[in-house]
Amino acid sequence: MDKLLYDLMDWSAVEELVYSESENPHAILGAHPVEEGVLIQVFVPTAQRIEALLSGAGGSVEMEREDENGFFACLIRGRKQVSYRLHIIYEDGREEEIDDPYAFAPLYESSDLKKFAAGNHVEIYKKMGAHPEKRGSVEGIGFSVWAPNAMRVSVVGDFNDWDGRRHQMRRLGDSGIFQLFIPGIEAGEIYKYEIKTKTREIFLKADPYAFAAELRPKTASIVTAKWDFGWEDAEWLRKRSENVKKKHGCPLSIYELNLCSWDPALSGRALAEKLAAYMKDMHYTHVELMPVMEYPLDASLGYQTTGYYALTARLGSPEDFMYFVNHLHKEGIGVILDWNAARFPKDDFALAHFDGTALYELPGGQAETEVFHFARPEVRNFLVANALFWAKQYHVDGIRVMDMSSILYFNGADGVRSNIYGGGENLDGLSFIRQLSTVMHRLCPGVLLIADGSAEYALTTKPVKENGLGFDYRWNTGWAHGFLNYMQRSEYERSEHYGELTYSLLYQYSENFILPLSHAVTAEGAPSLIHRLPGENFEERFANLRAALGFFMAHPGKKLIFSGQEFGMIDEWSAERGVEWELLDYPLHRHMQDYARDLNRFYLEHAALWRQDDDPAGFEWLNCHSWEENVVAFLRKTKDEAEELLVVVNFTGKEYPKFNVGVPFHGSFRELFNSDREEYGGSGLLNMRALPAKNLEVDERDEGITIKLPAHSVVIFSCKRRAVKNTGGNAAGSEKTALSAAKRQKSGKQGAGKAVESLVKKASTAKDTAVKTASAAADTAVKTAAAARDTAVKTASAAKKSAAKTASAAKKNAVKTAAAARDSAMRTLDTLRGMEKSE
Secondary structure: OOHHHHHHOOHHHHHHHHOOOOOOHHHOOEEEEEOOEEEEEEEOOOEEEEEEEEOOOOOEEEOEEEEOOOEEEEEEEOOOOOOEEEEEEEOOOOEEEEOOHHHOOOOOOHHHHHHHHHOOOOOHHHOOEEEEEEEOOEEEEEEEEEOOOEEEEEEEEHHHOOOOOOOEOEEOOOOOEEEEEEEOOOOOOEEEEEEEEOOOOEEEEOOOOOOOEOOOOOOOEEOOOOOOOOOOOHHHHHHHHHOHHHHHHOOOEEEEEOOOOOOOOOOHHHHHHHHHHHHHHHOOOEEEEOOOEEOOOHHHOOOOOOEEEEEOHHHOOHHHHHHHHHHHHHOOOEEEEEEOOOEEEOOOOOOOOOOOOOOOEOOOOOOOEEEEOOOOHHHHHHHHHHHHHHHHHOOOOEEEEOOHHHHHEOOHHHOOOOOOOOOOEOHHHHHHHHHHHHHHHHHOOOOEEEEOOOOOOOOOOOOHHHOOOOOOEEEOHHHHHHHHHHHOOOHHHHHHHOHHHHHHHHOHHHOOEEEEEOHHHOEOOOOOHHHHOOOOOHHHHHHHHHHHHHHHHHOOOEEEEEOOHHHOOOOOEOOOOOOOHHHHHOHHHHHHHHHHHHHHHHHHHOHHHOOOOOOHHHEEEEEEEEOOOOEEEEEEOOOOHHHOEEEEEEOOOOOEEEEEEEEOOOEEEEEEEEOOOHHHOOOOOOOOOOEEOEEEEEOOEEEEEEEEEOOOEEEEEEEEEOOOOOOOOOHHHHHHHHHHHHHHHHHOOOOOHHHHHHHHHHHHOOOOHHHHHHHHHHHHHHHHHHHHHHHHHHHHHHHHHHHHHHHHHHHHHHHHHHHHHHHHHHHHHHHHHHOOOOO
16 A cells, blocks of 8 residues: 555545445545645445546556555646546446546535525526536536435435445535536436435435436436427417416316326327317316326325426326427416425335435324425425426416415424414414415416415415415315205205305405315215216206306306316216216217306306406395295396396206396396206207396396296396386386385495496495405395395294195105115116117
8 A cells, every 4th residue: 555645545534435424525535636746536335446547648547445445546646636537347347437426516606505595596496406417528417405414415326236335425515405416327317315314324215306206116216308398388478477467357267187097098298189179179278287296106196295396207208298288388278287385295215204304394293194394494495496396397377285274274293283372373384385476476477376275264365465375366165065065965955055055155255266176076085076966867967967067157266177077977086997988978978068068168258257256346146045946146247237147046956937037227138058958958948038127026126037947057148238218107107116216225225326336336346455355245244144134034934834844855855865875876877878879
């Protein structure tokens, strides 16, 4: 052994490397100037011989083995710097020539580290993870990972025989980031990080920032090439940005699906083309995808994410998904992603106890999944940058944040029960959400941020500057549960639950809502819509479904429906079964699909159904008190009176050849849409002519129309206002008009003529949202209170009268329920299979 070499070496640092416990291997490995020249040190545990190949005419220098564990060194005398490569001969006879990984400095700037430590590095995904880099003429992959409590971190893979001693990474100051550039590695290599804790426990972890991962059950990360996808959606993105201020006044009809199972026979680009064609044909504006980020367990449907930056391998390559989004944009369809920013699974290879400590998660959690530790700036940075990543790199148009309750509130099972003030609100989670919405709206204008409905947090869709959370929309899961609870009841029971149809309007304008008939209420343990609905036969069930969807589309709020429900899928959805497309061989299901298509088109074509979803001036109850008949009637309006629509919905099996509906103005009403048309599977009871308003005291109004109202139906009319005809001095008519006017003035329920009506319109269009919402809430509360009072009186007076009928109905229902419970499944399948496969 060369004594000079021996004296130049830092043997304590060498020992750290040999025992794979170094957090700064660059301090001794590579080339370092010394007084005598340049000292080159290399650690390759399985090497037999190593030569340093000097650039230019420097020739080669045999390196001396200084330690039996594979530590080599040589001294290049008389030089202050040197460029070299390594020729390695391994113990098994293999040879390779490489650039020394420890000859390259990190690319991080101090500003990168400061922003990450503060939680404000919005493009940290361009630094962390694995990225192709070129250092001078040398190409390779730069690796970075955050593991502040680790003793040592190494990159391992096939390229180094998964030997954690080989590529030990350098800790960058006190940032907690470990970094290493490895020359010669190319896209497609699989890798993990080997982490050694301070208690000398060793384990492997997938890269939290990896852009791709192996298909389950394998769990390694995959190096991806630099993306160079040719996007063709510039016009779409331009219009999206321009519509920011008026987004709430635009139609939004979302089709939710699981991309892996929507059509299992297709994948990648063929799937994009078929889905886009279907979406256009059915007139949906956006698709919402259940999570497309990597996840190991199929049964989780993607909601237990392990690779937040990696597209699941089930869907192909990142470029395949870019093509998917690009193609849908070219066809005029937006793409929304479900995003789990609340919890992650405890899989050993993923985020849980990443560096041997509770790093990404709250400590002490006893739940089946971990909740993110939002107090850590680096964790918030990981999540905020992830949302931006999908919006910027994949051009998605919306992010739905799931499990908001786990973000905003503590759960004892997660290890923390209260905040510093003793309350159950997670103040750090609240701070994270406000940071997320602020950054998203600033850097990605036009991208929708949607909250699920799990947290009843006030002001969810109000701006952060108004003490809100800054979301664009929130799912109204309360409406969904209440409405479906009403719809699944028999006609004998619906009257008692009539309030569930009207209650949502008490709070409709407190937030910007999406009405979700989502997978949460129709899949994986929850029956499909058609299976929920009562009916003596399938024709009646489908009529019920048509009425339900008609009410859903006419109710204020944006729309979302889960795949398969648009044509009456019978079985509950599961990832294994997918969508039952074969049902479209049967007329009932084809008619239902035709109905959904026309209903969606009608929605898009009539601004009254979406222009003022966020404005109480866009809705007016006409009848919210016919609890015995189970009928509701209302107006949907815009600032243009010509666009007004009258909607009447009958939720019973009783047909009304003549049903009176009160109207607030004199005019004519023409049927535009009827769910009972024969082409939809209905009976064909239509209103063929325009219906003039007439003197008719109904619904606490002085004028009304008499319509044909089919069983289980929704009927929608256009409204054309007309001046009241001159009665020619008819005394009786004049007296009736005067009495009616006095009556309206006394009751105060119909306003005080055109002057008050004008004031109401001006108030409803005022820019001060708070005043507008408050006045609407008060007005709605008064109406609802009156309706509730009337309902209570009617219910009490009718109780004795209906006792016998109720008892009889209860007995009848009990028999029906027992029979249905016994043979529901068999009858359903037998009925379907027995149908003729023709019109």
